Amino acid sequence: xxxxxxxxxxxxxxxxxxxxxxxxxxxxxxxxxxxxxxxxxxxxxxxxxxxxxxxxxxxxxxxxxxxxxxxxxxxxxxxxxxxxxxxxxxxxxxxxxxxxxxxxxxxxxxxxxxxxxxxxxxxxxxxxxxxxxxxxxxxxxxxxxxxxxxxxxxxxxxxxxxxxxxxxxxxxxxxxxxxxxxxxxxxxxxxxxxxxxxxxxxxxxxxxxxxxxxxxxxxxxxxxxxxxxxxxxxxxxxxxxxxxxxxxxxxxxxxxxxxxxx
Amino acid sequence: xxxxxxxxxxxxxxxxxxxxxxxxxxxxxxxxxxxxxxxxxxxxxxxxxxxxxxxxxxxxxxxxxxxxxxxxxxxxxxxxxxxxxxxxxxxxxxxxxxxxxxxxxxxxxxxxxxxxxxxxxxxxxx
Numbered sequence: 130x131x132x133x134x135x136x137x138x139x140x141x142x143x144x145x146x147x148x149x150x151x152x153x154x155x156x157x158x159x160x161x162x163x164x165x166x167x168x169x170x171x172x173x174x175x176x177x178x179x180x181x182x183x184x185x186x187x188x189x190x191x192x193x194x195x196x197x198x199x200x201x202x203x204x205x206x207x208x209x210x211x212x213x214x215x216x217x218x219x220x221x222x223x224x225x226x227x228x229x230x231x232x233x234x235x236x237x238x239x240x241x242x243x244x245x246x247x248x249x250x251x252x253x254x255x256x257x258x259x260x261x262x263x264x265x266x267x268x269x270x271x272x273x274x275x276x277x278x279x280x281x282x283x284x285x286x287x288x289x290x291x292x293x294x295x296x297x298x299x300x301x302x303x304x305x306x307x308x309x310x311x312x313x314x315x316x317x318x319x320x321x322x323x324x325x326x327x328x329x330x331x332x333x334x335x336x337x338x339x340x341x342x343x344x345x346x347x348x349x350x351x352x353x354x355x356x357x358x359x360x361x362x363x364x365x366x367x368x369x370x371x372x373x374x375x376x377x378x379x380x381x382x383x384x385x386x387x388x389x390x391x
Numbered sequence: 392x393x394x395x396x397x398x399x400x401x402x403x404x405x406x407x408x409x410x411x412x413x414x415x416x417x418x419x420x421x422x423x424x425x426x427x428x429x430x431x432x433x434x435x436x437x438x439x440x441x442x443x444x445x446x447x448x449x450x451x452x453x454x455x456x457x458x459x460x461x462x463x464x465x466x467x468x469x470x471x472x473x474x475x476x477x478x479x480x481x482x483x484x485x486x487x488x489x490x491x492x493x494x495x496x497x498x499x500x501x502x503x504x505x506x507x508x509x510x511x512x513x514x515x516x517x
Contacts, residue, residue, distance in 0.1 A: 274460060
C-alpha cells in the first residue's frame with residue numbers, strides 16, 4: 130500500500146502524543162506515591178517540635194528564658210538594637226501578625242507568647258545560607274554550625290519569625306571572664322564571637338545526653354511540651370489532638386514545628 | 392664616577408647593620424629555643440603523644456564536623472576506649488592550662504587557631 134508523506138507524518142505525530150501522555154501520567158503517579166509514603170525531610174522520620182500552651186504561661190515568669198540563656202551563654206546587651214535572643218516573650222499581635230486583631234479579648238491581648246526558632250519543615254534560612262552554616266538535621270532541628278557562619282545575615286532576612294540574632298559586638302566582656310550583661314560563662318558551651326548569627330538549637334547538645342530542652346525542663350507551669358511530631362503516640366501529638374492549636378504565619382509555607390495553644 | 396668614597400662608606404654601614412645580628416651570635420653555639428609543653432594531668436591521652444602532636448588539628452577539625460553536623464559525639468580510639476568529642480569538655484579536662492599547653496607551642500610555630508574566640512578555656516588553677 131502506498132502511503133502519502135502527509136499521512137505518515139500524521140500517524141507519527143499521533144503516536145508520539147500518546148507516548149508522551151502515558152509517560153506523563155506514570156510520572157505523576159510515581160511522584161504522588163513518593164510524597165505519600167515518606168516524610169518530607171530526612172530518613173529517620175522524626176520531626177522534633179514544641180507545643181507552647183499559652184493558657185498556662187504566666188505573665189511575669191521568665192524561667193524558660195533564664196534557663197536557656199544561661200546554658201547557652203547568651204549575652205544581654207543594653208541597646209535593643211544589639212539584642213541577642215534565643216527564646217523571648219512577645220505580644221499576640223507580634224507573634225501572630227496574620228491573625229485578626231480586631232476586637233481581641235483583653236486576656237489574649239495581655240497574655241505573653243513565647244517565641245523561638247520554629248525549626249521549620251522547609252526553612253527559608255537554610256535555603257539562603259551561602260556557606261551551609263545553617264542546615265536541617267534529620268530529626269527536624271534547624272541547626273547552626275557557628276564555625277561556618279560568615280555573618281552575611283541572609284538568614285536573618287529570610288527568617289519570617291525574627292528568630293535570629295546577630296552579634297554586633299563581642300558577647301564576652303573585655304576581660305573575657307563574663308558575658309556582656311554580667312552573667313558568668315558556662316564553660317561547657319561555647320560563646321559566639323562578633324560577626325556571627327545565632328539562634329535556638331532546640332538544645333541539640335542536651336538531646337545528645339537524653340535530656341529534654343532546657344526551656345521545657347525549666348517551665349514551672351508545664352506550658353512547654355517537647356516531642357516527636359511524626360509519632361502519633363507521642364505526648365505532644367496527644368496534646369495537639371485534644372486542643373486547638375495554631376502555628377506562626379502558616380500561610381508562608383515554612384511548616385513551623387512550634388505549635389501554640391491560645 | 393662621582394662620590395665613590397661616600398657611596399663606599401654608605402655600603403659599608405649598610406653591610407655592618409645587615410650582618411650585625413650574625414656578628415652578635417658568633418661563638419655562641421647554644422641550641423635554638425624549644426617550646427616547653429606542660430605535662431597533662433591525666434595518665435594517657437586519647438591517642439599516643441606522637442600521633443596527637445602530628446594530628447590533633449585534623450582530629451579537632453574532624454570532631455567539630457562530626458559533632459555539629461552529624462551528631463556523632465563519641466570517639467573510639469585505637470585501643471577501643473571511647474571519649475566524648477569535645478575540646479572544652481574532654482581535651483581540656485587533662486590539658487587544663489591553655490597558656491602552657493596550647494599557646495606555648497602555637498606561639499612558637501606562629502599559628503593562630505581561633506578556637507578560644509568562642510570555646511571557653513578552663514580557669515587557671517595553678
